[in-house]
Amino acid sequence: MAALVRAVKCQTGMPQWITVCSGLIQSTLPQAQWDRMLYGTLQRHEIGRPQLNQVCGGLIQTSGAITQQRRMLHSTDKFLAAKDSLQPSEEKVGAFTKIIEAMGFTGPLKYNKWKIKIAALRMYTCCVERTDYEEFFHRCHMPDTLNSWFLIAQLHVWMCLVRMKQEGRAGKYMCRYIVHSMWEDVEQRGKVMGIDSFTLKQSMRSMTENFYAAIFGYDEGILSNDRILAAALWRNFFNKHCEDPRQLELLVEYVRKQMQYLDAINGEDLLLTGEVTWRPLVESNAQSILKPTSPAYNDEGL
Numbered sequence: 001m002a003a004l005v006r007a008v009k010c011q012t013g014m015p016q017w018i019t020v021c022s023g024l025i026q027s028t029l030p031q032a033q034w035d036r037m038l039y040g041t042l043q044r045h046e047i048g049r050p051q052l053n054q055v056c057g058g059l060i061q062t063s064g065a066i067t068q069q070r071r072m073l074h075s076t077d078k079f080l081a082a083k084d085s086l087q088p089s090e091e092k093v094g095a096f097t098k099i100i101e102a103m104g105f106t107g108p109l110k111y112n113k114w115k116i117k118i119a120a121l122r123m124y125t126c127c128v129e130r131t132d133y134e135e136f137f138h139r140c141h142m143p144d145t146l147n148s149w150f151l152i153a154q155l156h157v158w159m160c161l162v163r164m165k166q167e168g169r170a171g172k173y174m175c176r177y178i179v180h181s182m183w184e185d186v187e188q189r190g191k192v193m194g195i196d197s198f199t200l201k202q203s204m205r206s207m208t209e210n211f212y213a214a215i216f217g218y219d220e221g222i223l224s225n226d227r228i229l230a231a232a233l234w235r236n237f238f239n240k241h242c243e244d245p246r247q248l249e250l251l252v253e254y255v256r257k258q259m260q261y262l263d264a265i266n267g268e269d270l271l272l273t274g275e276v277t278w279r280p281l282v283e284s285n286a287q288s289i290l291k292p293t294s295p296a297y298n299d300e301g302l
Contacts, residue, residue, distance in 0.1 A: 110170045111271055119274030120177035123164075126276040127156040128185065135281050140238070140247050146193060146203075150186060151237055154211055157182055158218050159255070160276065163262040170271055183208075210236065222259065226252050254281055 133152055142148040160178060164171040186207065190200040214236035221229030230248045233255070234240060242248060257279055270276070 110168070113173070116170060116174050116271060117177050119270070119272060120174045121181050122274030123160050123174075123270070123276055124157065124178050124181040124185070126274070126278075127160060127182075128153050130276070130278050131156055132281065139250065139281060140242075141244075146189065146195075147207075149189075150207055151239075153182065154214060155218075155237060155255070156258075156278065158215055159258055159262060161215070162219070162222065162259065163265075164270065167267045167271055171267070174271065174274075218255075222255070226256075229255065250281065254279075257283065 131152060133149060136142060136152050137144055137148065142151075157178060161175045164174050164178070167174075183204070186204060187200070190203065195203070214232070217232035217236055218229070221232040230252050233251045234242055234248060237251060238247070261279055262276070265276075
């Protein structure tokens with residue numbers, strides 16, 4: 001390398017090639033080998049611009065080939081767990097919005113907050129009114145009690161929460177009111193059933209603990225394989241009292257197809273309408289899952 005620098009310095013108009021050749025030599029072959037090769041070349045021939053261009057051109061081609069080879073051998077260990085497509089980037093918010101949200105308030109959203117609240121109430125209503133509870137009681141051998149109703153309802157509420165959290169800040173805002181509507185409904189149903197206030201309070205406390213434990217387990221299962229999801233359903237949905245593996249298989253298949261069905265629905269339609277339809281527990285036409293109907297949005301009176 002020293003020989004190349006001394007020889008090139010004697011030529012006029014050549015200094016700009018020194019840095020290029022130095023970088024290429026260091027990135028291709030060992031420096032001692034290049035010193036011997038270039039020193040012999042410079043001793044035998046008078047270095048001129050055309051010959052130096054030829055030497056550097058060969059180095060550039062060699063470096064390009066090595067770079068291309070390295071690109072072909074590049075690999076990654078990153079896998080997409082939740083979906084087969086990349087998730088959208090987080091919604092960018094201003095400094096003022098960050099400040100007021102850090103104080104516990106909600107900043108400006110993509111849609112009107114009242115419309116989102118109404119859509120959240122509609123979505124929760126779909127969870128409790130469009131689910132065939134009798135079929136769940138029959139196929140899963142569950143007693144017809146308030147707790148059994150709650151276990152089925154919370155499974156559908158969780159699937160809605162997973163779907164809406166993919167819609168940015170507006171979706172997370174909607175999730176809060178879906179959960180709020182659920183607890184209001186549970187309390188009202190307990191009063192209608194004649195449960196005394198003390199027992200209802202204790203039951204709701206237990207339900208709250210079970211709900212957040214179930215969400216944690218279901219989230220882990222939906223991001224993992226069917227064995228993890230089946231274990232979460234066995235612990236939370238069946239309360240560790242399922243002896244028939246076919247029931248677990250049925251529930252795992254149900255959750256997977258429902259999540260696939262919800263993912264196919266447009267997010268803006270869900271934010272504005274909250275309309276969700278549920279697939280039957282036992283599917284008669286599996287191809288119909290791939291063609292969800294888009295809900296109609298009507299903001300009359302808002």
